[in-house]
Amino acid sequence: MPIDFLAIAPEIALTVTALLVLAADLALRGDAKQLVNPITALGTVVALVFTVVLWGQDRVTFNGMFVVDDYAVIFKVLFLGTLLAVLGISWRFFAEGRYFQGEYYFLLITAFIGMLIMPSARDLLLLFVALETVSIPAFVMVGLRKRDLYSSEASMKFFLVGVLSVAFMLFGMSMVYGFTGTTDLAGIAAAIGAGPSPDPLLLASVLLVIVGFGFKIAAVPFHFWAPDTYAGAPMPVAAMLAVASKAAGFAGMIAVAFIAFEPLADVWAPLLGVLAILTMSIGNLIALQQRDLIRLLAYSSIAQAGYMLIPFGLAQPGNVAVNDAAVQAVLFYLIAYAVMNVGAFGVAIAVNRRTGLRSIGDYSGLGERNPLMAVAMTVFLLSLGGAPPTVGLFAKLAIIEAVTVEVTGFGLVLATFLVINSVIAFSYYLKVVRTMWMGAAPVDAPVLQPGFNLSAVVVVLMLGTVLLGILPGLVSDFSALTSVQAAP
Numbered sequence: 001m002p003i004d005f006l007a008i009a010p011e012i013a014l015t016v017t018a019l020l021v022l023a024a025d026l027a028l029r030g031d032a033k034q035l036v037n038p039i040t041a042l043g044t045v046v047a048l049v050f051t052v053v054l055w056g057q058d059r060v061t062f063n064g065m066f067v068v069d070d071y072a073v074i075f076k077v078l079f080l081g082t083l084l085a086v087l088g089i090s091w092r093f094f095a096e097g098r099y100f101q102g103e104y105y106f107l108l109i110t111a112f113i114g115m116l117i118m119p120s121a122r123d124l125l126l127l128f129v130a131l132e133t134v135s136i137p138a139f140v141m142v143g144l145r146k147r148d149l150y151s152s153e154a155s156m157k158f159f160l161v162g163v164l165s166v167a168f169m170l171f172g173m174s175m176v177y178g179f180t181g182t183t184d185l186a187g188i189a190a191a192i193g194a195g196p197s198p199d200p201l202l203l204a205s206v207l208l209v210i211v212g213f214g215f216k217i218a219a220v221p222f223h224f225w226a227p228d229t230y231a232g233a234p235m236p237v238a239a240m241l242a243v244a245s246k247a248a249g250f251a252g253m254i255a256v257a258f259i260a261f262e263p264l265a266d267v268w269a270p271l272l273g274v275l276a277i278l279t280m281s282i283g284n285l286i287a288l289q290q291r292d293l294i295r296l297l298a299y300s301s302i303a304q305a306g307y308m309l310i311p312f313g314l315a316q317p318g319n320v321a322v323n324d325a326a327v328q329a330v331l332f333y334l335i336a337y338a339v340m341n342v343g344a345f346g347v348a349i350a351v352n353r354r355t356g357l358r359s360i361g362d363y364s365g366l367g368e369r370n371p372l373m374a375v376a377m378t379v380f381l382l383s384l385g386g387a388p389p390t391v392g393l394f395a396k397l398a399i400i401e402a403v404t405v406e407v408t409g410f411g412l413v414l415a416t417f418l419v420i421n422s423v424i425a426f427s428y429y430l431k432v433v434r435t436m437w438m439g440a441a442p443v444d445a446p447v448l449q450p451g452f453n454l455s456a457v458v459v460v461l462m463l464g465t466v467l468l469g470i471l472p473g474l475v476s477d478f479s480a481l482t483s484v485q486a487a488p
Contacts, residue, residue: 017043025102154232169212273313
């Protein structure tokens with residue numbers, strides 16, 4: 001079968017960009033090395049154009065292993081948009097710090113190439129390759145602060161946990177292959193559905209594969225690496241891990257859960273529902289105790305993963321309406337989460353860049369020192385909590401709407417925990433807001449001057465958070481048209 005190069009054009013564009021970044025880094029000297037950032041941004045825009053061109057098309061290549069449909073295109077747009085935002089908050093951070101910029105941008109692009117492959121993969125082997133293409137560069141990026149022992153510790157912890165998760169996943173995948181005789185996701189579903197009552201060992205292997213993705217999305221009890229890793233990593237890398245890397249994990253999890261293991265949904269869905277309750281509850285309760293903003297955002301990210309796991313707990317074998325609603329709710333939430341969470345990290349970078357500090361107390365009087373950054377952070381935090389008129393409110397309503405497609409007792413329990421945890425989350429988000437607006441600014445506090453590019457990214461994301469809250473149909477109308485499908 002000939003290769004459909006248009007189907008893989010976004011990935012090719014980012015690959016060429018990565019090579020250009022390496023060549024430019026070798027050729028440029030001194031401050032000119034900053035140009036690798038706009039080169040990366042230009043390549044990302046080209047990839048984004050190719051992705052938009054693919055909207056409305058159904059393309060299959062590599063013998064059905066790689067599928068481009070509307071579901072995959074929306075995920076790719078999410079990843080590329082996040083990459084542009086991360087580039088915006090990275091420029092001055094890496095230019096002013098003692099970092100190797102060429103290596104950082106090359107690793108960043110490589111990780112996003114894996115992310116672009118993830119929603120199109122329809123084979124266990126390709127899913128695994130895509131996941132490792134995301135993970136391996138991330139291990140290195142976390143430790144880019146080479147002279148910082150905290151960063152080295154974070155990188156080592158992230159690496160060890162990542163290797164452990166890979167071992168679980170590969171072991172599970174090998175047993176799934178042994179039972180079904182194929183790595184094709186649709187073929188696995190057909191083999192499971194055609195067989196007799198599934199063997200307990202097959203059920204265990206399915207859970208091992210899902211556990212591997214549980215590490216990637218930082219779901220409880222596989223979350224313990226996230227707070228230290230986010231705190232030790234350079235802040236733009238932490239933003240990438242909290243948003244794009246988590247979204248890639250969910251993209252892979254959706255594929256294996258709703259295609260390959262869909263006939264066993266009555267087994268894994270209740271377990272993931274319980275996992276959702278534990279993840280959102282533990283993430284929020286520990287976040288209440290945090291004094292460091294980055295660690296607070298890390299535990300908030302864990303809680304947000306719990307919200308996004310709720311639709312998985314609703315899945316039912318053969319129930320297309322419920323399963324499609326669950327996938328659409330997760331997709332909507334991921335888009336909303338990307339906008340507000342990258343924005344929050346952008347404000348944190350602006351404050352840290354001038355003060356070198358990041359405790360919540362360091363945000364005291366931010367409304368007086370830089371009203372724009374304070375307003376933006378207020379919008380992002382309120383949106384993460386689900387306050388109107390922000391996109392965070394409609395993201396949580398999308399989860400509740402998925403629950404109402406076919407109301408069950410367990411679905412109502414999940415929705416109840418969502419509401420309770422949203423109230424808990426407001427308490428620590430509002431603590432930061434109160435500190436910014438009601439706390440007294442230190443006498444010797446420096447004036448915050450984030451720079452044009454960082455300010456522009458923060459403003460765009462803030463406006464996007466409010467605009468999507470006023471017009472949620474800009475996202476929901478597109479996500480409602482998508483459903484994850486196997487290769488035809």
